[in-house]
Amino acid sequence: MSAAAPAHDHGHGHHDDHAHAHPTGLKRWLFTTNHKDIGTLYLWFSLAMFFMGGTMALLIRAELFKPGLQFLNPEFFNSLTTVHGLVMVFGAIMPAWVGFANWLIPMQIGAADMAFPRMNNWSFYLVVPAAILLVASFFVPGGAAASGWTLYPPLIIQQGIAVDMTILAVHILGASSIMGSINIITTILNLRAPGMTLMKMPLFVWTWLITAYLLIAVMPVLAGAVTMLLTDRHFGTSFFNAAGGGDPTMFMHIFWFFGHPEVYIMILPAFGVVSAIIPAFARKPLFGYASMVYATASIAILSFIVWGHHMFTVGMPAAGNLFFMYATMLIAVPTGVKIFNWIATMWKGSMTFETPMLFSIGFLCLFTIGGFSGLVLAITPVDITLHNTYYVVAHFHYVLVSGALFSIFAGVYFWLPKWTGNMYNEKLGKLHFWLSVIGFNLAFFPQHFLGLAGMPRRIPDYALQFAEWNMWSSIGAFIFGFSQLLFLYNVIECIRSNRKSEQMPWEGADSLEWTHLPTPAPYHTFETAPVIK
Amino acid sequence: MGNAQPGGYYYAPPSHWPIVGSTALLIMASGGVMLMNSIDGGGPVFGVGVAILVFMLFGWFGTVIRESQGGLFNKQVDLSFRWSMSWFIFSEVMFFAAFFGALFYARVYSLPWLGDADNKLLWPEFRAQWPSAGPYLPPQFSPMHAWGIPALNTFLLLSSGVTVTYAHWALKMGNRKGLILGLLATVALGFTFLGFQIYEYVHAYHELNLKLTTGVFGSTFFMLTGFHGFHVTLGAVMLTVILLRSIKGHFTADHHFAFEAVAWYWHFVDVVWLLLFVFVYWV
Numbered sequence: 001m002s003a004a005a006p007a008h009d010h011g012h013g014h015h016d017d018h019a020h021a022h023p024t025g026l027k028r029w030l031f032t033t034n035h036k037d038i039g040t041l042y043l044w045f046s047l048a049m050f051f052m053g054g055t056m057a058l059l060i061r062a063e064l065f066k067p068g069l070q071f072l073n074p075e076f077f078n079s080l081t082t083v084h085g086l087v088m089v090f091g092a093i094m095p096a097w098v099g100f101a102n103w104l105i106p107m108q109i110g111a112a113d114m115a116f117p118r119m120n121n122w123s124f125y126l127v128v129p130a131a132i133l134l135v136a137s138f139f140v141p142g143g144a145a146a147s148g149w150t151l152y153p154p155l156i157i158q159q160g161i162a163v164d165m166t167i168l169a170v171h172i173l174g175a176s177s178i179m180g181s182i183n184i185i186t187t188i189l190n191l192r193a194p195g196m197t198l199m200k201m202p203l204f205v206w207t208w209l210i211t212a213y214l215l216i217a218v219m220p221v222l223a224g225a226v227t228m229l230l231t232d233r234h235f236g237t238s239f240f241n242a243a244g245g246g247d248p249t250m251f252m253h254i255f256w257f258f259g260h261p262e263v264y265i266m267i268l269p270a271f272g273v274v275s276a277i278i279p280a281f282a283r284k285p286l287f288g289y290a291s292m293v294y295a296t297a298s299i300a301i302l303s304f305i306v307w308g309h310h311m312f313t314v315g316m317p318a319a320g321n322l323f324f325m326y327a328t329m330l331i332a333v334p335t336g337v338k339i340f341n342w343i344a345t346m347w348k349g350s351m352t353f354e355t356p357m358l359f360s361i362g363f364l365c366l367f368t369i370g371g372f373s374g375l376v377l378a379i380t381p382v383d384i385t386l387h388n389t390y391y392v393v394a395h396f397h398y399v400l401v402s403g404a405l406f407s408i409f410a411g412v413y414f415w416l417p418k419w420t421g422n423m424y425n426e427k428l429g430k431l432h433f434w435l436s437v438i439g440f441n442l443a444f445f446p447q448h449f450l451g452l453a454g455m456p457r458r459i460p461d462y463a464l465q466f467a468e469w470n471m472w473s474s475i476g477a478f479i480f481g482f483s484q485l486l487f488l489y490n491v492i493e494c495i496r497s498n499r500k501s502e503q504m505p506w507e508g509a510d511s512l513e514w515t516h517l518p519t520p521a522p523y524h525t526f527e528t529a530p531v532i533k
Numbered sequence: 534m535g536n537a538q539p540g541g542y543y544y545a546p547p548s549h550w551p552i553v554g555s556t557a558l559l560i561m562a563s564g565g566v567m568l569m570n571s572i573d574g575g576g577p578v579f580g581v582g583v584a585i586l587v588f589m590l591f592g593w594f595g596t597v598i599r600e601s602q603g604g605l606f607n608k609q610v611d612l613s614f615r616w617s618m619s620w621f622i623f624s625e626v627m628f629f630a631a632f633f634g635a636l637f638y639a640r641v642y643s644l645p646w647l648g649d650a651d652n653k654l655l656w657p658e659f660r661a662q663w664p665s666a667g668p669y670l671p672p673q674f675s676p677m678h679a680w681g682i683p684a685l686n687t688f689l690l691l692s693s694g695v696t697v698t699y700a701h702w703a704l705k706m707g708n709r710k711g712l713i714l715g716l717l718a719t720v721a722l723g724f725t726f727l728g729f730q731i732y733e734y735v736h737a738y739h740e741l742n743l744k745l746t747t748g749v750f751g752s753t754f755f756m757l758t759g760f761h762g763f764h765v766t767l768g769a770v771m772l773t774v775i776l777l778r779s780i781k782g783h784f785t786a787d788h789h790f791a792f793e794a795v796a797w798y799w800h801f802v803d804v805v806w807l808l809l810f811v812f813v814y815w816v
Contacts, residue, residue: 022547031547113544115613118593122551129559161570168562175558178624186616190609191542216624224631231756234569236746238667239635245667245749247643254631 030125033117034523035102040419041124042099043412047488049091049131054481056084061443061477063460064470077460078146079162083134085149086166089266090173091131093400096408097269098123098180101208103419105184107513107521108202110193110530115186119179126176133169137162148458150255151226153240153248157233164233167226174219181212181219188212193512195532199293202511203286204272206293210300211268214261217304222258225251249314256307264303266400268296270367270407271338274360277414278342280508281357282349288341295334295341302331312383321380328378335371339364355429356506359410362437363403370398373448388458391451397444409436409487416494417501418513421520424494432490435483442476543605550593557585594774601791602783611790618794622801625764629805632760636753636812643749666748674742676750679814682733686726687810690765693722694803697772697796707786709779716776719799723769730762757813764802771795 023031032038060080063072072080102120106113114120137144142160145151156163188209192201201209229251231237238244240251271292279286286292308316308324316324342364351357373395377383386392409432416424446469455466462470503519513521516530564579566572600606606614640663646652647668648661659668664676677683700715734755737743745755775795778784784792 028547030552031549033545033547112542116545116617118545118548118551121548122554125552125555126558129555129562132559133562161566164566164569165562168565172558172562178621182617182620182624185620186613189616190613216620217627220624220628221631221634224628224635228632228635228752228756230569231745231752236744237752237756238746238748239639239752241667242643242647243667243669244752245644245647245665246639246752247646250635250638250643253638254634257634 031121033113033121035106035113035117035120036419036521036523038114038120038124039099039102039104042095042102042127045124045127045131046092046096046099047491049087049095051484051488052135053084053087053092054484056080056087058477058481060084061474064462065474066471067462067464067467069461072460074460075146076143078148078458079138079144081458082145082148083138086134086145086169087131088400089149089262090170091127091134093266093404093408094177095127097208097211097266097404100204100269100273100408100411100415101180101184103415104513105187105205105208106191107517107525108205108511109188109191109196110512110516110526110532111187111191112524112527112529114183115191116183120183123176123180123183126172126179130169130172130176133165133172137165137169140165150252150259151229152255153229153232153251156229157240164230167230170226171223174223177215177219181215184208184212185216193526193529193532199290200532202272203275203289203292203296204269204511207268207272207275207296210296211265214265214268214300214303218258218261218265221254222262225254225258228254249311252311252314253307256310257304259310260307261300261303263396263399264299266404267367268299270363270404271296273407273411273414274342274363276509276511277356277360277410278345278364280414280506280510281354281360282346282351283508284345284349285510286341287344287347288337291337292341295337298334299331302327302334306331309378309383312380313387325378325380329375332371332375339368339371354413354426354506355424355433356410356414358430358433359406359413362433363406363410366398366402366406366437366440370395370400370403373398386451388456389451390447390455390457393457394444394447394451397447401444402440406436409433412491414506415513416491417505418517418519418521420495421501422494422497423499423501423505424490425497425499428486428490428493432483432486435486436480439476439478439480439483443473443480444476446470446473446476541607541609543600543607543610545600548593548596550589550596553585553592554589557582557589560585598778598783598791611788614790614794618797622797625801629757629760629808632753632757633808633812636757639749639753664750666750674744674747674751677733677737677741677743677754677814679810682729682736683810683814686729687806689722689726689729690803690806693719693726694800696722697799701792701796704779704784704789704792705786709782712779712784713776716772716779720769720772720776723765723772723799727762727765727769730758730765754813757809761802761805761809764805768795768799768802771798 022028022034029037029041032041059072060077063070063077102114105111134144140161142162144162145156145159145166147156147159147163151163151166188201188205198206228237228239232240232246238246240246240248242248275286275292306324306328308320309328312321312324353361373391377386377392377395413424413429416422450466450469450473453466455462455470501519504514505519506514509515512530512532517525559582561579561582564575564577564582567575568579569575644661644663644665647656648659652659652668656668664674666674696715696718700712700719703709703711703715737754743754744751747754772795775792778791783789
């Protein structure tokens with residue numbers, strides 16, 4: 001394989017700036033414009049926030065271990081659920097995907113870097129002040145925002161300083177996401193190697209192209225929504241105040257116009273990762289590539305017209321409820337296309353089950369459960385009884401934890417050899433998978449029962465009949481939470497070990513970063529574009 | 534089709550500007566929070582943040598201008614700029630969409646609902662008719678009339694669209710004098726528009742009793758026109774920078790994307806204004 005060729009093609013002229021003049025030590029990480037460095041920063045940041053959000057989740061589950069107030073006061077409990085949600089969505093899942101995008105998109109399309117390397121650095125370094133604002137909000141008078149991550153008025157209007165910090169953090173995160181998305185779209189549209197047509201791009205690139213489009217479309221809407229919260233709080237406007245002619249449900253409409261596409265922002269890149277891993281371990285090309293692309297686009301378009309299913313109980317007109325119910329159910333069609341394509345890819349494949357494949361299959365089974373419970377919740381009359389119960393909590397953790405997070409794990413194990421040059425410990429990887437699957441299901445499956453039995457979400461105490469499943473849920477949560485320390489260990493152990501990875505650790509992998517580049521990928525890649533046939 | 538030309542595409546070297554910008558935003562956000570909650574020292578903290586941000590903007594844009602003048606940007610880089618500016622303007626469209634959405638929702642849903650039979654029991658006096666400041670606040674205000682200053686402002690902005698297009702045409706013809714005159718006229722029209730907006734706000738506050746706090750009408754009126762005015766200010770500042778660069782001779786007939794980006798942005802604020810004129814002032 002002539003893979004190493006690009007590595008010693010350090011250019012001439014102004015190109016030297018890029019190839020040689022990069023600082024080392026702390027300055028390297030602060031000033032870097034290298035997509036791999038920035039990807040690494042995003043991934044480590046995301047991992048740190050994952051543990052922070054996870055700690056909050058375990059505090060919540062510890063409180064809920066048995067009925068009665070144990071050791072948290074209710075206000076603080078509400079702050080924990082709020083900031084757990086915000087940190088996991090904006091601090092853990094989204095930055096992890098941007099980290100993957102940074103590492104992989106330039107390599108997978110044969111580009112030397114992202115289109116705007118300096119802005120790329122800023123996208124990352126904007127996430128940091130936002131995280132500081134969010135976390136610091138726990139320590140101001142009144143405690144962190146306690147409205148739930150959806151920030152609904154009028155509750156959010158009445159709270160203290162922390163809400164302003166949260167709102168400004170959301171503004172900064174929005175700026176970061178928009179810059180990152182513009183960078184990703186421009187890179188994909190303008191920096192592909194000769195011959196890399198759109199329909200030859202790996203599905204991960206396609207899913208990120210569409211994700212970035214969603215981000216640019218909805219992050220500004222969230223910015224607008226929280227700006228109105230801010231002016232309602234401090235400058236006497238009446239957007240969400242019925243006395244002044246406004247309406248609190250107006251916020252819900254604007255928020256969920258952002259919020260529903262946001263869900264797909266977190267899951268579409270997962271589809272991309274799984275579409276890379278399942279073919280590699282089934283040793284067969286992805287079944288129905290083109291239909292995967294069209295299904296992804298359909299999901300994105302539909303995501304703009306289903307937001308009302310988050311608010312079936314607020315008293316929309318019947319026509320609205322019906323429209324949002326049917327539109328929501330339509331999403332099952334393209335999603336089903338994807339699920340069946342992945343299954344068809346495995347059909348008669350010569351399969352092996354290393355950790356990335358295990359997590360991908362775990363994703364496939366468990367995400368489908370989350371999809372089905374979503375379909376249940378899409379039915380308006382059913383949702384009216386299940387709204388704001390633990391059934392909803394179970395549903396979205398099935399799509400976000402066993403959906404988005406499991407595929408992040410799958411992707412990390414899959415690309416660790418490419419990133420670090422070393423192989424992770426397969427036995428410990430599998431152990432991490434099994435502990436995660438068992439812990440996760442124990443934590444969240446019983447929540448379906450709790451919800452069906454009527455247990456409301458966001459409460460620190462509950463009626464006695466819910467005690468037993470809550471206990472099991474808490475036990476599962478702790479198993480799941482602590483087994484993530486094993487993930488941390490696996491990553492660090494992989495980086496430090498000297499189990500050199502082969503050039504092609506996965507024989508079925510066929511995108512450019514495997515076929516055209518050495519393992520580990522050198523600091524600068526594709527300074528001469530490959531020609532794709 | 535991919536048309537990458539590595540070796541030719543300019544990838545920026547490591548830079549300290551982004552982290553300076555992040556520091557500025559963190560300080561600004563802290564100062565803003567302090568100001569809004571009447572904590573001592575908020576003003577100075579916020580001011581320091583703004584100062585650092587301005588320093589960063591000068592440094593960063595200065596670097597980009599030097600890179601451009603140094604001939605580092607080839608056609609492909611130029612195309613990246615075109616894609617990115619288009620998507621940035623799309624994000625701005627969506628930002629305004631949130632506020633227009635609030636306006637339409639308030640007029641089409643909230644207000645009629647507040648006037649329905651149930652609410653008659655609560656507020657028997659209330660007539661749910663736009664413009665409204667809601668059932669609780671006394672509705673003694675007058676809305677801004679469309680055919681006074683707003684119509685004049687529409688004329689000013691539309692004219693500025695013509696003058697900036699003239700400047701572009703002159704630039705492409707290699708007519709520097711026309712370029713500079715066209716831009717001068719555009720900047721002048723932009724700032725005149727802003728002057729009228731400020732006058733209109735003063736008029737609203739003092740004579741019409743129309744304030745930001747005047748219920749949902751005041752909220753949507755001032756937020757929409759206010760954010761638009763802010764964008765016009767940004768656009769006018771950017772046009773001024775482009776004017777100064779034109780005087781310095783930075784642009785050539787076939788290499789002037791900075792000019793076009795600002796012109797696109799200017800047309801965008803123009804279109805937003807037309808929507809404002811129709812939906813906020815007129816109907």
